[in-house]
Amino acid sequence: MTNKKQTLTAWLCLLPAIIFLGIFLVYPMIDVFIYSFEEGYNFASQSYFGLGSYNYSYVLHDPYFIQALKNTFIIVLITVPLSTGIALIISLALSSITKLRELFQTIFFLPYVTNTLAVGLVFMILFQKTAYTDGMVNVLINLFGGESIDFIDGPYPAKMFVMCFYTIWVVLPFKILILTSNLASVDPIYYKAAQIDATPKWRVFFKITLPMISPMIFYLAITGFIGAFKAYSDEVALFGTDLNAAGMNTIVGYIYDMLYGNSGGYPSYASAAAIILFAIVFTITVINLLVSEKTVYYQ
Amino acid sequence: MKIVLENLTKKFPNRDKKMKEDVIAVNSFSHEITDGKLIGLLGPSGCGKSTVLNLISGLEKPTSGKIFFGDDDVTNLPPENRGVGLVFQNYALYPHLNVMENIRFPLENLRGKDKLTKDQMEVKVLETAKLVQIEGLLDRKPGEMSGGQQQRVAIARALVKKPRVLLLDEPLSNLDARLRLQTREELKRIQLETGITTLFVTHDQEEAMSICDSIVVMKEGRIMQHGAPQEVYDHPQNLFVAKFLGTPQINVFKGQIRDGGLFIGKDRVMDVNATAANGANDNRVQKEENIDRVQKKENSIRIQNKENEKTVARDVYVAVRPEGFVAVSDTDLKDILHCDFMKMEVMGRDTSIICTHEAFEGTVIRAIVPSESRPQFIGGEVCFKLKPSKVHVFDAETEEVL
Amino acid sequence: MSDTKDLEKIEKRDKSIKIVRGAARYLFLTFWALIVLFPFYWMIITSFKSYSSYNSEYVPRLIITSPTLQNYVSAFTEVSLGRYLINTFIFTVITTAIMLVIVVLSAFAFSRLEFPGKNIVFALFLSLMMIPNELVIITNYVTITDLGLRNSFPGLVLPSVISVFYIYLLKENFEQIPDELYKAAKVDGTSDMRYLRRVMIPIAKPTIITIIILKVIECWNSYVWPRLITDDESYFLVSNGIQEIRENGFGRENIPAMMAAVVAISVPLMALFLIFRKKIMAGVARGGTKG
Numbered sequence: 008m009t010n011k012k013q014t015l016t017a018w019l020c021l022l023p024a025i026i027f028l029g030i031f032l033v034y035p036m037i038d039v040f041i042y043s044f045e046e047g048y049n050f051a052s053q054s055y056f057g058l059g060s061y062n063y064s065y066v067l068h069d070p071y072f073i074q075a076l077k078n079t080f081i082i083v084l085i086t087v088p089l090s091t092g093i094a095l096i097i098s099l100a101l102s103s104i105t106k107l108r109e110l111f112q113t114i115f116f117l118p119y120v121t122n123t124l125a126v127g128l129v130f131m132i133l134f135q136k137t138a139y140t141d142g143m144v145n146v147l148i149n150l151f152g153g154e155s156i157d158f159i160d161g162p163y164p165a166k167m168f169v170m171c172f173y174t175i176w177v178v179l180p181f182k183i184l185i186l187t188s189n190l191a192s193v194d195p196i197y198y199k200a201a202q203i204d205a206t207p208k209w210r211v212f213f214k215i216t217l218p219m220i221s222p223m224i225f226y227l228a229i230t231g232f233i234g235a236f237k238a239y240s241d242e243v244a245l246f247g248t249d250l251n252a253a254g255m256n257t258i259v260g261y262i263y264d265m266l267y268g269n270s271g272g273y274p275s276y277a278s279a280a281a282i283i284l285f286a287i288v289f290t291i292t293v294i295n296l297l298v299s300e301k302t303v304y305y306q
Numbered sequence: 307m308k309i310v311l312e313n314l315t316k317k318f319p320n321r322d323k324k325m326k327e328d329v330i331a332v333n334s335f336s337h338e339i340t341d342g343k344l345i346g347l348l349g350p351s352g353c354g355k356s357t358v359l360n361l362i363s364g365l366e367k368p369t370s371g372k373i374f375f376g377d378d379d380v381t382n383l384p385p386e387n388r389g390v391g392l393v394f395q396n397y398a399l400y401p402h403l404n405v406m407e408n409i410r411f412p413l414e415n416l417r418g419k420d421k422l423t424k425d426q427m428e429v430k431v432l433e434t435a436k437l438v439q440i441e442g443l444l445d446r447k448p449g450e451m452s453g454g455q456q457q458r459v460a461i462a463r464a465l466v467k468k469p470r471v472l473l474l475d476e477p478l479s480n481l482d483a484r485l486r487l488q489t490r491e492e493l494k495r496i497q498l499e500t501g502i503t504t505l506f507v508t509h510d511q512e513e514a515m516s517i518c519d520s521i522v523v524m525k526e527g528r529i530m531q532h533g534a535p536q537e538v539y540d541h542p543q544n545l546f547v548a549k550f551l552g553t554p555q556i557n558v559f560k561g562q563i564r565d566g567g568l569f570i571g572k573d574r575v576m577d578v579n580a581t582a583a584n585g586a587n588d589n590r591v592q593k594e595e596n597i598d599r600v601q602k603k604e605n606s607i608r609i610q611n612k613e614n615e616k617t618v619a620r621d622v623y624v625a626v627r628p629e630g631f632v633a634v635s636d637t638d639l640k641d642i643l644h645c646d647f648m649k650m651e652v653m654g655r656d657t658s659i660i661c662t663h664e665a666f667e668g669t670v671i672r673a674i675v676p677s678e679s680r681p682q683f684i685g686g687e688v689c690f691k692l693k694p695s696k697v698h699v700f701d702a703e704t705e706e707v708l
Numbered sequence: 709m710s711d712t713k714d715l716e717k718i719e720k721r722d723k724s725i726k727i728v729r730g731a732a733r734y735l736f737l738t739f740w741a742l743i744v745l746f747p748f749y750w751m752i753i754t755s756f757k758s759y760s761s762y763n764s765e766y767v768p769r770l771i772i773t774s775p776t777l778q779n780y781v782s783a784f785t786e787v788s789l790g791r792y793l794i795n796t797f798i799f800t801v802i803t804t805a806i807m808l809v810i811v812v813l814s815a816f817a818f819s820r821l822e823f824p825g826k827n828i829v830f831a832l833f834l835s836l837m838m839i840p841n842e843l844v845i846i847t848n849y850v851t852i853t854d855l856g857l858r859n860s861f862p863g864l865v866l867p868s869v870i871s872v873f874y875i876y877l878l879k880e881n882f883e884q885i886p887d888e889l890y891k892a893a894k895v896d897g898t899s900d901m902r903y904l905r906r907v908m909i910p911i912a913k914p915t916i917i918t919i920i921i922l923k924v925i926e927c928w929n930s931y932v933w934p935r936l937i938t939d940d941e942s943y944f945l946v947s948n949g950i951q952e953i954r955e956n957g958f959g960r961e962n963i964p965a966m967m968a969a970v971v972a973i974s975v976p977l978m979a980l981f982l983i984f985r986k987k988i989m990a991g992v993a994r995g996g997t998k999g
Contacts, residue, residue: 013821016900020817021829023810027870028836035847036839042846097740100733107734113982114741116989117748120981122929124947125970128954129747132754132963143750143768176744181996188993199365200398204412204467205386214411218402237842240931240947248951259842259932266846267936277846285843378715384722387715 042278062279071251072280075261081167082174082257083235090175091227094182099212101183102190112187119180127173127244134158134169134245159246166246166255174241178234182227189223190216225299229292236288239263258284307376307470307503309339309362314371316357316527331357333527334371339505344497346514346535347507349524350550355507358524359473362505364388375470388471391464391502395476397456399448405459406444409434412467434466437496454485461493465500472497474506478513490517511551515539523547540695545705548625548698554658554674556625558667561699563708564619568607568699571665573643575624575692576607607694621702623667630696631673633659633680634689645671647688652677661688751974755779755967762964779968787957788941789969792949793976799864799934799945800927806869807923808916814875816904819882820890830879837872841932849936859940868933874919877995881915882908918991921984928977946973 043063047056066072101111118126133143136157145155156162158169193216201211217224239259242250250256251264258280264270265277314335317328331354339345347355360366362373364385372381380388399408413427422430435441438458448456457477464472477493478486494517497504508514514521515535522532523546531538531547542548548556562569568576634642645661648670657680659673673690699708749770754762756775762768783789817823818830848867857863885908893903909916931947938944944952950966950973958965981988 010822013900014823017817017821017823017826020813020821024814024833024870024875027810027866028833028872030851031848031867031870032836032839032844035844035851038847039843093740097737100737104730104733104737111737111741112989113985114744117744117978117981119992120925120977120988122946122950122973122977124929124931125950125973126747126751128950128966128970129751132966133747133750137961139763140766140768146767181992184989184993185996194398196394196396196398197400200392200394200400200463201411202365202385203363203390203392204415204463206411206415207417210415214403215400218400233840237840243931243951247955262842262846263932263936266849274846274850281843281846285840288840380715382719383715384718387718387722 039278039281042275043282045275047275062275063283066276066279066283069261069276071256071264072258072261074251074254075256075258078167078170078255079236079238079257082171082238083232085167085171086174086178087228087231087235089171090178090182091224091231093175094179094186094227095224097179097183098186098190099216101187112184115183116180118177119184123177123241124244127241130169130173130176131159131245136161160253163254166253169245170242170255173245174235174238177241178231182231185223185227186220189220193219221303222299225295225303229295229299232291232295233288236284236291258287308341308374309471309503309505310372310374311335311337311339311358311362312372312374314358314361314373315369316354316361316366317369330527332361332368335527335529337522337529337532339503340520341503342501343519344494344504344517345506346518346521347505347524348511348514348521348550349509349530351509353524354527355509355524356475357527359392359475359505359507362471363390363392363473365392389467389469391467391469391472393457393460393464393472393474393477396480397448397460399456399459399463401448404445404447405435405440405451406431408448408459409462409466412463416467430466431462434462437465437499438462438492452485453481454489457481457489458492461496465496465502469502472500472502472504474504476507476509478508478510486513493517512553515551523550525550541707542625542698543707545623545625545700548700552627554628554672555668556627556698557671557673559624559626559663560665560667560702561622561624562619563622563699568622568624568697570624570643571663575641575643576694576697577641578607607697607699622708623700623702623705625698625700626692627696628658628672628674630693631659631675631690632693633673633675634691639689639691641691643690643692645688645690647686650680652680659688748974751967751970754964755971757964759962759964779962779965780972782958782962782965783968783972786965787949787953787969788944789949789953789972791942792944792946793972795943796928796945798861800924802861803865803868803927804920804923806865807871807874808920810870811874811878811919812904812909812916815878815882816908818875818879820904820908821900833872833875837876845933845936848933852937857937859938859943861943863937864934864943864945868927868930871923873995874923877919878912878915881912885911915994917987918995921988921991922995924980925977949973 044058044060046059046061097115101108101115104111135142136145136155136159141149141155142158144158149155156165158165197215197219198211201215206214237259238257242255242257242260246253246255250260251270256264262277262280262284265273265280314332315330316332317330320327320329333354335354335358347358349355357366361368364380364383364387368381372379374380375388400411403411409431410427413422413430416422431444432441435444438461440455440458440462443451443455443459446455448459451459457480461474461477474493478489481489490513493506506514506518518535520533521535521538523530523538525546530550531543538547539551542551545558549558559570561571563578566578567574568578631643643663645663648660648662651658651660655677656674657677659671659675661671661673662669663671700706701708750768753770753772754768756772756777756779758774758776758778761774814833818826818833845867852858852863852867855863857866889907890903893907898906929947930945931951934943934945935948935951938948941952950969953966953969957969
């Protein structure tokens with residue numbers, strides 16, 4: 008019968024996906040919970056003392072984790088609103104011009120196709136103050152009468168500034184692209200109607216444009232939050248692999264450091280930290296969705 | 307508010323970039339719209355009628371020419387300063403605002419001495435909602451309403467700020483047939499009640515004829531004819547207008563004028579009384595001539611014969627309204643058009659006779675006669691006498707009326 | 709209403725507002741374009757400066773006086789940049805190819821074939837989209853280590869070949885292909901697999917290209933997994949390679965040489981982008997908003 012044959016074909020087609028998903032997604036998902044409750048797990052002997060919540064309590068009392076948590080939250084709270092806002096302004100400007108528009112769009116998209124670790128190195132050198140040079144950015148600061156600061160090995164706020172600046176630089180292309188195409192999908196007839204009614208520009212923006220693209224802005228905010236909470240490789244790009252020493256570690260960085268590297272070999276701690284991160288991201292996403300239901304206009 | 311359009315021309319760059327020539331949407335368009343009237347701008351799609359509307363609203367700037375509102379030259383004035391109300395074809399209601407907020411939207415834009423308090427706005431919104439009879443729907447969103455209701459909201463939004471001119475772009479095209487009939491009466495009532503000069507664009511001649519004080523027929527960016535609907539229908543100045551107005555469409559034959567008679571094929575259908583004219587092409591003269599033609603004699607048609615030559619045959623188009631046929635049974639009578647009978651459609655009061663003729667320009671001739679005077683046939687042939695007032699003769703080359 | 713002078717005033721004000729607005733827009737866009745472009749410009753000019761001339765500039769100069777290719781030579785000889793580039797290329801090609809086969813087969817099964825439990829399995833697949841990578845990477849690290857696949861291409865590739873999101877994207881696209889085509893093919897005696905190869909894949913080509921583009925960008929920039937799973941330099945990808953170069957390369961802070969490496973790493977993807985600019989941007993926009 009053809010039906011039986013089709014069923015067989017279907018399962019054969021799905022087989023590779025199921026195998027890979029099972030081994031590398033489903034099993035690890037369950038396993039990470041188990042790890043996180045196994046106390047005193049030893050990587051070499053693959054043995055543990057007992058079950059309990061000690062791993063969580065260890066992680067939550069680890070000053071490095073607290074530092075990572077603080078850094079992550081600062082990055083999230085600064086970069087998500089700021090990058091979304093800047094992307095919105097740029098997209099608005101882009102959609103109101105015709106000449107050179109494609110050129111600008113292409114330029115703004117460039118960071119998306121760069122290796123963030125490689126370009127991060129460029130940013131580090133631009134902001135770094137060494138014995139040989141104050142760095143390009145400090146030259147500019149001096150030009151406006153400011154004093155040179157070492158953004159890479161200097162004071163915490165300076166480091167955080169570069170961190171956020173680079174993060175925004177990296178995430179903007181995607182947001183600009185999405186918002187520009189979303190703005191273009193708003194029927195121009197609404198703007199014409201508003202113009203006939205002598206609507207001031209700011210009112211057109213707040214009363215028409217913003218409500219109409221609000222679903223996309225919230226989508227960008229949610230994905231932005233999730234992305235920023237997972238910040239890691241941009242930090243490595245600027246401050247090197249030893250983020251704890253630089254005081255610039257993030258939650259994800261903490262997880263990897265626990266797993267591997269000089270301070271590594273503690274998959275249980277890493278698992279506990281990963282689950283804490285997951286819980287945070289989950290909570291924030293739910294809050295976001297609840298807020299958006301109240302404020303976002305869906306067609 | 308009187309609106310004067312002076313030599314308006316609007317060119318667009320060609321969409322096909324290989325073609326360097328601009329597309330001329332509106333071509334030296336001059337017209338005066340009388341204050342307080344309902345004017346229909348009529349023409350097939352792509353004739354530039356919507357562009358004229360956009361030029362008046364200010365959404366587009368003319369390439370050349372001038373626009374006056376009363377005595378004010380508004381040609382370069384941005385739309386927001388013109389004080390026009392515009393109803394879009396698909397209504398353009400803000401989907402995220404409810405009816406109340408939509409209608410109130412233009413009022414909230416007023417600044418300076420025109421600024422209104424919340425209560426004043428409320429009063430105006432209710433007043434306008436009542437005018438278009440949607441006062442029960444104020445808290446609905448556009449998505450929750452029928453097309454007809456959205457249409458009313460759109461009109462209310464355009465009217466609430468008391469515009470000097472109301473512009474409607476194909477206002478009825480998105481409604482179903484029954485609603486369309488109802489809404490166009492409504493439009494007429496609202497226009498009469500407010501007395502605002504109203505211009506509306508449509509491709510549906512029936513719509514325009516039924517409610518307008520005056521219509522303007524356009525083709526390829528030019529005015530073909532303007533005037534009161536009945537006047538334009540009775541006296542089309544060219545073949546285009548004759549064909550465009552009236553349903554079923556006018557029947558067009560190839561014909562000839564010779565020997566003081568009008569011929570369709572080999573049938574002589576009518577006498578021709580040629581009046582010598584002085585090649586006058588001026589509108590006014592033509593108008594007088596039109597009045598002249600109303601008094602057509604029984605079975606004869608009066609035309610302007612510029613060459614004043616009766617002997618030389620002249621090719622013409624003969625257009626006959628469907629109601630201009632009188633079915634006759636006696637084939638011996640003179641001035642008869644002989645057609646080949648195809649079929650008959652009885653529609654209660656009237657009967658359509660479908661037939662063909664060798665000199666006919668389309669596929670089938672459609673003649674409408676009262677059902678009680680349905681004809682008898684001889685040999686699959688049907689004979690008609692033509693009512694002179696329903697027959698229009700156009701020059702074969704210029705397609706202008708003779 | 710108003711006299712002619714008022715109207716003229718309004719016209720003039722309207723015109724000047726428009727000019728000012730336009731100028732402000734271009735100024736702002738140009739400003740941001742400079743911020744975006746400057747790092748690229750800087751890395752390119754620095755990569756052509758000699759070590760000594762770079763270090764002698766206390767205030768960095770934005771022009772090159774005597775360009776040299778020495779840095780590129782160093783980047784490919786003193787450190788294993790060539791190795792990193794080849795590794796990344798191999799990794800990208802293999803990963804993308806395997807992923808594509810898996811994704812196409814799964815999307816085909818979900819969209820074209822009928823089998824009991826299809827909807828439940830698809831719902832399960834979708835729910836897997838919510839699992840963050842960070843959660844599963846720990847166990848995967850252990851799994852790969854236990855399998856003895858550290859420092860090997862299978863170790864790098866295997867956990868990276870699956871993406872539920874792309875299955876979803878392609879399934880949606882496959883479903884838009886009208887049923888009549890399938891029926892017609894069946895009448896002609898075409899087998900399911902041949903129908904997939906000859907009809908569905910060609911029709912869904914734009915989506916497949918989108919998926920390839922997104923995956924290639926992802927592969928080229930992947931850092932975390934390769935870092936965990938490789939500590940042997942000969943299996944480093946470019947991201948780890950550049951980190952290695954930065955921390956241990958060239959024996960000293962040779963910034964021009966580092967910049968040459970950065971340029972060499974950035975060029976392939978940039979070139980790809982500039983060639984397929986429209987496709988890539990449309991693809992990212994589609995992939996980004998469907999999720």
